[in-house]
Amino acid sequence: MAKKEVDDRFKKFGTVSFTAITKTNDFISHLEDGKIMGTKCKECEAVYFPPRSDCFKCLNSNMEWFEVTGTGKLLSFSELQYGPVGFEKDLPYIIAILDYGFHKVFGRISDDIPYDGLKVGMELQTVPNTLSNGQLNYVFKQP
């Protein structure tokens, strides 16, 4: 009998992933296809980013994917001089949060934007990114 396949796609997310198995594993396949996707509840239309597989508002698990497109407003950011174990090679790097109006996205600023080039309120877009160690994440770039 064939061994049961384990769907552990999520271990590809980020410099170091701390999660392998989640019902939102399709997020990784979408990322590989060049898309940042959130989920939307088909029953009550609640929008979730980061994506969720269950809607706490109406208790349904009937979700569909939507793509994060366009630009969001930079709400805040910080440049780290020290990182956790496994992130040393990325230093220094900038974490940030973007406001898309109906949802927000937490992530990293693209390496091509220096700290001094950032300003709260500026418009940035979210794009898929392949890290030097082959892992996947997404970064915020100038549109």
Place this chain on the structure above:
Amino acid sequence: MGKVGIIGVGQSKFVRGFAGSIRELAFEGFKEALVDAKIQTKDIDASIIASAPEYDKQRSSAGVVAEYLGLIPQPTFYIETVCSSSSTALKVAYSMIKAGLHDVVAIVGFQKMSEISSNESQERMGRGADIQWESPFGTMMPAYYAMYAQAHMAKYGTTGEDLAKIRVKAATYGQINDKAVYRKPVTMDMFTDPKSNMSSPVAKPLRVGDCCANADGSSCVIVASEERAKSLCDKPVWILGIGAASETVNMAGRDLFTGLNVGIEAGRQAYKMAGITSKDIDIAEVHDCFTIAEMMAYENLGFAKTGEGKDLIAGKETYKEGSIPVNVDGGLLSKGHPIGATGGSQIRTIVLQLRGEAGEMQVKDPELGLVHNIGGVGLYGNVTIMGR
């Protein structure tokens, strides 16, 4: 239903690298509280142990600590809300007494942050946030608070200099608190001197000087029903208001980046329960894990209007002689922040102040005191109001 009173408080010295085990560390704070309350261990009919378990090698530390303190066979259990664990435990103890289940409850908070190696500690710090969606980006506690600082600066014009003033105040009192881990003075010049460690960036815009001192330490608060408090204690301090709130772990779920919703909500509950406003508070201990956290607490608790926290510290209003003294024991910044012990230590400071026993740190005749204790990056928040 009667009141709940605090009849004893204690804490160990907050130190770097405590030379003993976690149970021995817990003993130090517990013993001081027991002596302070002038009661015996057998008078305590339940205990709650609080720490952040990721720093402990011991699994389920409540049993081990309770045994070492001689609190067996009374019931004991463990409470965790990271940095606010021991004030959460106080809320639970309050409820147990109010429910009539117990009369005298000891809350023992501890943290031996040096229990694990700095490499292990760095690894755990990497998992301090939403491990699925945020930690893979390489997040750290200082960087999250730095994002709040950045947003506060952008919206209200707060500067690094404003934040440095909070650190200077903390060091003023850390020097006169013999339980504090950081006893040295800090000056404004250090923040502009590139040779000083204080000015070195950790997570921009926060610098080393903006971050609290890690420490090993323990604290203990003993609470009792009104009847028992009056019979056991000459000067009980009464819990008049107790509020608590929670917030999303993921930053993407939040709507406020210039303040902490949990501080606002827990404060609202506590003021309402005590039937007072922020103007009635004579002294406060707020959660200053970073300078920006104290600045936001001024505003979230109503000591300053939103965006005007910088004016409060510029006017030295939060110094001992000011209109609302805050963290005049050195705060987390200088006294130190042994996670599970912090809330209990804050409670201890306010209890001593209300009893007029704070020594050199004593504020003139305070009647109402407040403790604001935050867990995680505004993930959990507790506000406790006490009076004589």
